[in-house]
Every structure is written in C-alpha cells, then in structure tokens.
Amino acid sequence: MSSARLKARQREFMVRLLIAKSPGFGLDLFQLSEFVEMNSRGASTSGGNDTSAVRKDSKKPKSSAFTQQELPACKPLLTPRWVITIFMLVGVVFIPIGVAALLASRTVVEIIDEYQTACIPSTYTNNEQRVEFIQNVTTEKHCSRPLQVSKLMKGPVYVYYQLDNFYQNHRRYVKSRSDEQLLDGNATDTDACKPEQMLGGLPIVPCGLIAWSLFNDTYNISTGGQQITINKTGISWKSDREHKFGKVYPQNFPNNLPSNENGSLIGGASLDENTPLNEDEDLIVWMRTAALPTFRKLYGKIEQDLAAGSSLNVTINNVYNTYSFGGKKKLVLSTTSWLGGKNDFLGVAYITVGSLCVSLALVFFLVHWRNPRPLGDTKYLSWNRPASAN
C-alpha cells in the first residue's frame, strides 16, 4: 500500500473517531466528506507521486467569493446627503398625493343624522325607559327626520347606517357564523354558532349571532312629497354574493317566530323565508363584520342627484335596539370620490408626513450646510479622539 493511501486511510479513521467525539452539528460530517473525497481521489490516482498534490488540493479550502466573504455588493451609506435627499424625495412625492387625496375627500358631500335619541318620544328620558320603549312591540316606532342638502349631491348617493359601541369584532361575535351553511345550507358543524344554533331541535339557517342580530331599522326618503327610491341591490361585494352566500333559504330563524316578531325582545331583523341568502344583500353586508366598534354599513343607493338646498324627509322605522348598550345610530347620506367616502385621514396623513419630511430635510440641510461633517474623518474614530473624551 502506498504511503499516501495509508495516510489517507489513517486520516479517515481519525475523522471517524472525531465524529464519535465531537458534539453534534455535523461539522465533522463536513470534514468527513472532504476526507473521503480526498481518500477516494488518492486511491484513484495510483501513482504515488501525484497523490500528494491531489491531497493538497483537497485539503485546501476552495476559494470562492462566497466563502471568502467577498461577494460583490453595494454598501449603502446613510450619509447626511442621502438623508436629506430621501426626506426631500418623500416629501415631494407625498404632498401632491396628500393634496389629491384631500381634494378627493373634500368633493364628497355627506349628510349625517344621529337619530337614536330623536326618534324616541321625548317622554322617555333615560336609557332604561328607552330600552323599554324599543322592546315594546306595540309602540309606534316610526319617526320622521328632515334633512337639508347643502350642496349638490351627484348620484349615486349612498345611504349608510352607522353604529357605535357595537362590537362586531368581538371574538364571540365574529366566529358566530357558519360559512359553510351560508354557502350550501346544510352544514353539519355549526358549533361556532352557539347560542343561536338550534331552535326547537332544528338547525337555524342562517345560524349564529351575526345573522341573529341583523340591523333592521329602515329608511324611507322623500323630497317634496315624492318618494326617492333606495336601490338595495349591489350594495354588497360581488365575491360575497357569489362565493360566500349560496341559494340558501332561511329556516327556523328565531327572529321570524311570531312571538318574536320584529325582534320585539332585542331587535334583530327577521328574514324573508322566500328570499335566498345570496339575494339578501342587507344580510350579506351585515355579515361582513366590521373591524372596529364604530362602523358604517351600506344601506342602499339613491340613483339620482340631490339638488343643493333641497330638503329631504326621512321616515325611520326605529326598531333596532342600540339603547341597551348605549350605542349611537346615525343615518349617513354620502357621495363618493375615486378614493371612497369622505375621509380626510389619508390626505391629511400624506400631507403631514410629506411636510414633516420636507421640513426635516430643510433643517438637516441647514445643519449640514452650516456644520458639515467630513465623511470618513479618522479623527472621529474613538481611539483617535483625545483621551479625555473617552
């Protein structure tokens, strides 16, 4: 056996011993593969002389930019110049966007009418009485609200209701539905719907708290004695209608019980047993639960312009019980822009951030101009600074 092969064998053995000894992590394995490679190469070259060269090669780490940590790279430096430039750039981009967003928001005309107190006879002064009023089946709950259109509202005008202090995002509430059931009607597992799961031993369709607590105030709008149609189609997202709700007809819906008519006890809406769920857009809208306890939901669309100065008369059937938990109810009429409804937030945010950036850029520029820090000045290195500074 040539001495080179001998050495190789010996090394391999050593490596095996090492494996037995070294603590995990496969470094040894890595080594081993090298040695084995070396060994096999050593064996394949039968000549004794060139094996040493081969061995040298195999033990020498292969040089690559990666292993030597010299990969090509860019090294961004956050120099003052860059800081100023980037802030300036952000400002320059943000302010116009903000202005555009703000303008869009400003074009939106919005009428908001908070009616939860106004729609209750003034004799009911405190909350308990109001709850009592709303829960009384026999009382007349219609009320009439005059609204003034101050600016021209180009159609379509969207009618929203806005609730407050209503935790549609409460964990118990959010999960209390069965999407399976909503889609095909016969879900086996409706546990999540508890406690609105079964009624008299039969499954409730649609089950769950969300459906059960469906908002049921209604609005009738007229102007100058003429009814304005509120179009209630197309108020939900198409994907919801088509993919999340199926041709499922309500069954055993508790709010439909005669004793519970009109949600006498609490206020949830009844469902028309002849309308499949995917056509009941109010339900579909309601069931896209809101993210925050104050939320708006689309009630319908008015497909006509509302002239400036015209007065609207809204007849509200005020039956939904928000009085128990002190929630407000608002009726909102709003036009939209490309961005959506009236919301200055985005515009203001953009403008604020933008102008902050610009002003920071200016301040930094001034500082930099007056008192520039030379880049890479080695006298600032900690070990070059005078000892007293340390």
Added chain:
Amino acid sequence: MAAWRPSHRGRHRLDHYRAPEPDLLLGGHRTIFCNEFEKNQGFKFKGNSISTTKYNVLTFLPKGLFEQFRRVANLYFLMISILSATPVSPVNPITNVVPLTLVLSVSLIKEAFEDWKRFINDKAINGTAVEVLRDDRWKKLPWRRLRVGDIVKVNQDSFFPADLLFLASTNQDGICYVETANLDGETNLKIRKALERTWDYVDEERAKDFRGEIQCEQPNNSLYTFTGNLVIGKQTLPVTPNQLLLRGCSLRNTEYIVGVVVFTGHETKVMMNAMNVPSKRSTLERRLDKLILILFSVLFTMCLVGAICSGIFINRKYWYLGLTSDVEDQFNPGNRFLVASLAFLTFVTLFSPIIPISLYVSIEMIKFIQVTQFINKDLRMYHKDTKTPALARTSNLNEELGQVEYIFSDKTGTLTRNLMEFFKCSIGGVMYGTGVTEIEKGAARRNGTSMEEVESSKDFHEKYFNFEDDKLMKGAWRQEGSPELCKEFFRCLAICHTVLPEGDELPDKITYQAASPDEAALVTAAKMFGFFFFRRSPTTIKVRESHIEKIGRIQDVEYEILNVLEFNSTRKRQSVICRYPNGRLVLYCKGADSVIYERLNDRGNTFKDVNRDHLEYFGSAGLRTLCLAYRDLDINLYESWNEKFVQAKSALRDREKKLDEVAELIERDLVLLGCTAIEDKLQEGVPACIETLAKAGIKIWVLTGDKLETAINIAYACSLINNGMKQFIINSDTKEIREVEDRGDPIETAQMIERIVSKKLHDSLQQALDSERTQMGLELALIIDGRCLMHALDPQLRGTLLKLSMLCKAVVCCRVSPLQKAQVTSLIKDGAKKITLSIGDGANDVSMIQAAHIGVGISGMEGMQAVMASDFAIAQFRFLTELLLVHGRLSYIRISKVVCYFFYKNLMFTLTQFWFNLYTGFSGQRFYDDWYQSLYNVVFTALPVIIVGIFDKDVSIANARKYPQLYKAGIENAFFKWRILIVWALSAVYQSIILFYFPAKAIMEGKNGSGRMLGLWDAGTMAFTCVVVTVNVRLLMACNFVTKWHLISIFGSILAWFIFAFLYSGIRNQLDRQGNVYKVIFIIMGTWYFWLLIVLVPICSLALDFCYEGLQRWFAPCDYQIIQEVEKREGSPVDGFLLVESPRLSAEEQTSIALAQLPREMSRHTGYSFDSPCFDSFFASQEGVSMSHRSYDIARRASMRGPRRLSSDAGQDSPLYL
C-alpha cells in the same frame, strides 16, 4: 529483561492521577479465557460492534422529539399549540402547530442526517475485516464478530480491531511497532513487546493451541495504564500497557502480530475516551435567554391587561353577543374572575408569536454556515506548510469570538514553533556555542545596541542542530580543558534517551523517532559531535563513536541498556543504566536543573555554580535547558537495587509509585556534566499578531510551564512586554525563600511564600492604582510564577490578584501547571466576568481550553488532545487575528443584528394585535388570519434575516484587519446592549401603532366608488401586508452590505406574501376554515385606499428609524461607520491575498517555506522537559473530577518523593517545574 520501553509522555502522569477504581482493588477484575469462547460465555462480555449513533429507527422520533422539547422555546410552543386547540383560543391550532412543526422538522432532519452519517461510519468500521482464529484456522471476519478471548492476526498497516493483548509478532524479540496517532496524535512509532513466554504463538498451528487466562482490570478509559496477569499453565506473568495494543492504533514495520482480544467495542479504551466535549453556550445566547424572559414578561403584562379589561368589559347589555344565562364560562358575565382567567389564556395563545420560535433555528443555520463556509474555508487561515485549514468544532461560539477580552496563551508550540535546535551547551563549566538567539537580538534592538551578526558559515543545516563552535566540532573537544567530561557528556546525549532510529544507519540518512523534539535535538547533537547513535535493540544501544582515541578513528560500541528510569512530570528526569563493553556500569541522567542539583554528590562538582550561571544565561536567552549528570555504579550496589526494581516492576498495585520510589534510590550521588541549551523558535507572525490583538483591546496572558526568565523573554520577543511598561514580578525563586526552603520545613516555606505573595500583591496593587491616577497611559505588566500563583489564587488573595491583573496590560504566568492555567482562566472568566479565550497546542492546555469561554487548539503539528478539547482549531497562532477580528467580529455583529431584528419584528407584530384588541372588547379576537400569523415567522420574514446573518459585513475584511480597534465594539458589547434593544423596542412600539391605526382609521368610510364597506378581514389583510413590507424593508435598512441575495430574499419574501395571499384567498380551500379572507385580497387591491396605504404606512413607520439612523451616523458615528465612509471615499482596499498566491514572498514566508522544505518529521510535541507536568487533567475533566481535587493531586505527587512532610491538602509542597 525487557527493561526499556519507549517513553510516551503522560503514561505515568495518568496513572498518578487516576485513583485505581475501587472494584479493581477489591478484585473486580475480568477473567478472560483465551481461545476458549465457551468458557467466556458466562461473563457476558460485550461484542465488538460499536455504535456512535444517537438514535435508531424506533427511538428516533420519541428520543429526537424529547431532545427538541428540552428546549424551552419548543416546549413553550408545544404548550401554546395544545392551548390553542381549546375553545379559549382565538386562533386555529394551525397557527402555532405549523411553525412548531416546521422548526421541529428542520431540527429533526438535521439530526437524522447527522445520525445517518454516523451510522454509515459505524457500519464501515464494524464491517472491516480482520483475521480471527476460528476452528483452528485464520478466518476473515468483520470486526463486529470479534469476541473477547478471540485470537486475532493483524497485518501490517492495519488497525487493531479491539484492545488486544500482544502475544507474538513476526519481528524478532517479540516486538512490534505501533502508531498511536489516533489516540494522541503522536506519529512517532511506539514499541510494544510481547511477553517472552508467548513469543512463538505466531502461526496458526501454534496459535490454536494457545490457552491462557487473562486476569485484568475492568474496562476503563485510561489510555496509558493496564494492570493484569496472564496465567499460562501454572505460570503467572504480569501484563503491562506494554503488551496492550489499543484499538485505534495501527501496526507498523511488522508483518503481522497475533493477539488476544481483551476489551471489545465500547469497552475499548479509545471508545471509553470518546466523550463529547462539554458543550459551551455563548454569552450572547445567554443574554438572549434574558431577552426571551423579558419578552415573556411583556407577554404576561399584555395578557394580564387584556384579561382584566376583558373581565370588566363583558356585560349582558351587549345583547348581540348572546350572553344569556347558559353562556360558556369564558364569556359569562356572571363570573368575571373566570372570564378574566380564561381570557388570559386566550391572550397567551393570541400573543404567542411574541416569542420568536424560529429564532433559534435561524441562528443555528446562520452559525452553521458561518462555521462550515466561512471559518473552515477561509484561505487566510489555511496553513500551507502543514496543509491545515481552520476547523470549527462547534458552531455555538461564533459570536463569542467577537467579544473576547482576554486571551490565555500557551507558549510552547503556540507562540513558539516547538522546533528545537541544539543551540548551546555548557560542559564542565565552559560554555560553547556562538549563536545568538532571536530573543537576544530583540533584546539588543531594544537596548539600542546592535549585535554582531555572526554569519553562519555552514552550507549544510542539520535539522535540530544549529550549533556553531569550532572548539567542540570535528573532535576538537579533545583539546578542551576536560575532554573526559566532554566524552561523558556526549555519551550521555547518545545513550540516555528513548529515541528510535529509523532508516539507513548512516549519519545523513537516519531519522530519529523521538517522543519529543528536544530528545531528537540532543541525539542529533551527539551525532554531530561524533557519537552517532544508530541502532537500538531492546537491550542495547549501538553508538558509532568517532575521535575517541584519536581524531578520525571510528568505532562501533555496543552499550547494554540495563534499566530505563523513565521521564515523568514529577520526576522531571530520565535515567539510563548501561553497561559498557568493558563492564563499566554507568547511570546517565538528564533532567531539570532543580532535580539534578538536588541529587549531585557533594564532592567534585566544582563548576556547579558556574553551571548555574550558564543555566540562567541560557534561560534568559529563551533557551530550554537540561542538566546532564552521570554516576558510576558498583556492581553489587546495582544488583541489589535491581532486585527491588524488578519487584516494583511486577507489582500489580501502585506500580508507578513503587517504581518512582525505587528510582529514587539509585539516582543520587550524581556527577554533574553540564547542561544543554535548545532554542525554541518563535512561530511565524506572532509578534505582529499580538500587537494587532493588543490594539483590538484584547489582553493577552501567557501561561507557560517555562522558567520565569524564558517566559519574560518570550513575552518580550512577542512584543507583549516592553521596556516602557512597569513590571510587577512576583516570584518564588528569591533568596529569602530559598533560604527558608533550605531549612527543609515545607510548612514554614509555604507560610513564608504566602506572606511574601500577599505583601507583594497588595503593594503592587497600591502602586498600580497610584500609577493609574498619576501617570496616564503607563502600561503595567504582571509576572507571577506558579508557586506564588498557588497562594495568590487563595480565596483571600484572589480578589487582590484579580484587581491587579485587570489593571495590567500583559500578564505572564510561568511555571504553572495545567490546573493553574485553568484556574487563572476561571479567575478572569468567573471573577471578572470577561470573555476569555484559551489557546494552546498540547495536552497540558486541555484544562485551560475547556475552562475558557472559547478554547482554541493549534492543529496541524501536535497531538490531538488540545484540538479534541477545543472549540476551534487553527494551525497558527497568528490566525487568531483572522479568527477574532474578522470571523468573530462579523459573527457577533451579524448575530446581534439577527437577534435584535427578531426581537423587533415579533414584538411589533404582536403589538398590532394588542392595539386591535383594545377595540374588540378585549375579547382576544385575532386581527390576522390564522395562516398569516403562522407563516409570518417561518415564511414571510424568515429568509432575509438568515441572509443578513450570513452576509452582513460592515467594513471590508481588509479594513477589519487594518483597524483592529473596531473589535473593541464587540468587547463593549456595543451591538447587543440594552440600549440598542430599547431603541429597537421603541421602534417596534411606534411602528405597531402606525401599522394598526392607519389601516383601521382609514377604513371608516366606503372605500371605493361603489360605496361598499370593508370589514375586519380586509383591514387585517391590509395591515398584514403593510407589516410584511415594513419589516422586510426595515431589514434592508439595517444592512450595511447589500448583495443580490439580500434583494432577492427581501423582495422575494414580500412577493411570497402576495403570492400566498392570491392563492390562499383566491381559491376557496379547506385551509381557510371560515372563509374569512376569501377574495379579500382582490377586494382590497381594487381600492385606491390599499395602494395609498401600502406606500404611506411603511414609509411612515420607517421614517422614525430612518431619521434615528441618519442622525446617529451624522452626529454620533460609531467607529465602523467612519471606516465605512473611509471605504466609500477611498474604495475598499484590495485584499491582495485573494488575488493569487502572490509570487513575492515576504521574508517571513520565505523562512517558513524554507522550513517546510526541510525534511519534515511529523513528531513534534510538547517538550517534556519544559512544558508542564501533566495532561491527566484532560481525562480527569472527562471523568467529571472536579478541579479542586486535582490541584492537590499534583502537589501530592510532587511531595511523595521526599519524606512525608505536609498534609497533602495544604498543597504547599514545592512543585518542581523545570
């Protein structure tokens, strides 16, 4: 008689240390019937197959999982997963199970892969063929089939399959040569000799008749001891390690041998030594634990707040929540306390991602790459001469390398080359040798005088021999004042050793196999002086003597070697008793000056004092000295002594101790011959490396077994100490101590030393403090010797020592034992809480290597023990620069960054959920979909941070070396301070607020022209998109070094989220349990609102960080940032190293190449004569013996020689170090 054995270092030391196992003493030995398997069956010996695997197919899953769940983080997530399967959970169990499963499977696959490799290795080893005597014939069987008692035949160059009792060999005289490289890394051949009685069982006819009974100790891990008896017929023969062939060794220069299997498989000594190095954890990782704890408390606080509010919130007035009387407990307003308690659990599951589950696995991957791809493959750490790349044996400590403040270095083999050259000598009080050492040159340079360069006129440079003096060479010694002494001196060199000659018996062909390079140097010197040792048989030594009677006359003389009294650390000397052809009996002895001087006779030795002066001179010139002496023996005296010796040799118990005592009887009344001086060359680049490290703020301590003078001089030569420094020398070798010592009362001596040490320490500390106050920048150095150190390490003085040493820039401890090396290391590690690194090459450094935070072994030339115990192995001391300043520093920066980033990203993510829950009635509703949350850590943010952990580089490698001061940031822990973490945490809080409120606030009105409204999941998806974009871009901002991989991984992760979102919410699938996010992404992407937010939110969140980073760099730049700017301005220096191996060689390189071209002898090992006493600590620590025991053990051993003087545990006896 078989009196001599090749010495291997440590054999004795080991026995000394190892207390005999109780069962051995009580007769718990094993009895083996050779060649009679049936008889052995009753003993149930283990088979010879080995298994180093951790698992098998059945145990893999349970055991592997058990191992995984021992990690707290994994266990935590297991608990969370279980919790999330309960109704209190707001999230699908998927949320927690998926990341946990991914993390576990990554770890398990890794484990399985490693174990599989091990299994393949085992299989290969177990399947190796060996010839075994079965049915009276040699039969080839795999190793695993071997049984205890089998007779095996091992051929040349094969490995021994088990621990064998050596019976016979084809060599005459029943000897064989073994190579033990696998055990101790020594490549020189060792001789083993069979018992004479068994010599002829060499062929199968004879071997099959061999019957014998071996009674021997139970398997143990002591490589160098073996006690037992071989009973053949009625004869009982003692068996020693000399007859034991250990598994793992290989047979050399012998056609084949026959042996009996004694220990098999896992019971072999090598396997019993195969233990895991105790795993170390890095300081950063321990800090990480604290961080995790803080995260836990943040989690706890958040959950508590949420839970209490939840209990308060719940109310029947929210009729739509259906809180009627039969509501389940977690929402029952009737029991608010229960509601709060259950809500707590709900929040725990919801906020669980605050604990970064993938952190550990990511860090492991990063470190693995750092180790395997960077450290192990760094060409700058590849040593061409020995063809040794760096090897990281653990990947736990990469970042620790970036924080080292104290380096403890061994001297020999680490700072110095361990290339011994016979340089000078002193015979009969006359000094010979004209050479000038590097150290002397350095000293001269320092003093400003230049030394006359004596150009060597030699055209041939003999290895090991760098001696120049015409007065001795070519027989000229005959003209000297005392030629008789010279003759004895040379004979002593030629005879008193354990060197094996190899090759042709010609002066220029022969190579010497020596246990230590010193010995080779001495024998070579004898050769050069005309006493050419060329052949050794077990009982004789042949020396070709020239110029004895007259110049030019050559004769071969055969000396009969009667006894060899071996070297060991306590004896510190070695003697050979030989008989001249004319019947003269002489004992030649060489050893430490201290031991030899004790044993000189009173008459004669007139030049004793001159010789001592010479010794000191040599010592201060950095030379290693040995004293030579001889004694003429009277035949009667010898005979009577020899009886005792033979008795001691066959003793079963305490053999070594008895041998020592017997040796003591004859090694006396010596006549001094003189002393030798061997130069120990400095390693390449050591002074430059030390200077660089010092600049980096690292304090280097040299811990050596050498003399005070040598140590100081090496420290000078390494530019560790210079004349500008104030030196505090605490030394036990002073006149007053010697006087007390001479009185012979060790207790008094000890008390004396203690007093002096205490006084000196306090004085020095006072002075040090004074100079600290008054003289700015005066550097201090402390030099202390082992004996004083023993006292200084006492609990009372420890504090003072610590304070003093912390003030010193350099500390040199000389004459320290391995144990003391470890104690000093622990002093700084535990006392000062600084990060320590120990570097050494020999077995004597093992304890220090294991005691330090990081152990570095010098590989490529020495034994394996230091490397085996180490965490990193490098070939040269100078590679420390690379290892620390480049790899350590980068690893530290990277890992710090990774950890901070993980901390930030998970905190931020969880906080957004917390803010959301303030608006859900504290119900624990999740803001994001289950799958978003589960994939957040393992997919959408996993890869970029790993890429950064692998690639990030603040300054170029060349600049990291050019500005070693950059390393100081690591020592100060500048990248992982609480301040840094707080900045990250504040940024996380700020960003989470933006990331929650902006999308939520903006969602209030109809979000496109159709007036339709967005819901909870739209907001959640929106916010999540912003989170993914923000954290990924934040990482990009944190990068100093952006390669395409950074960009690919960062934008790839963002893209991955979108792809996932399209697939997941675009297709109705089972994963989306409730269809919550079905089509959501399309709806929101159809609104302007989405596009405006996705620009606004990340920019707004990151603006603060951006501002902070910009201002910080602007007004309070860190050092590395300034260097970055320098680089930007000047372009990063080209690292010439990588271009090619440059044709131009520096002077240093030329020397090193020249050296490499010298005929290379692989055997280089810690010179026993100088380097310190023992390496038993290595084994001791493996056996879990605590340090304190060992210290006394060494002292006790030292005291055993003399009359019993002191209780052992006082440990005050004079330890004799050379």
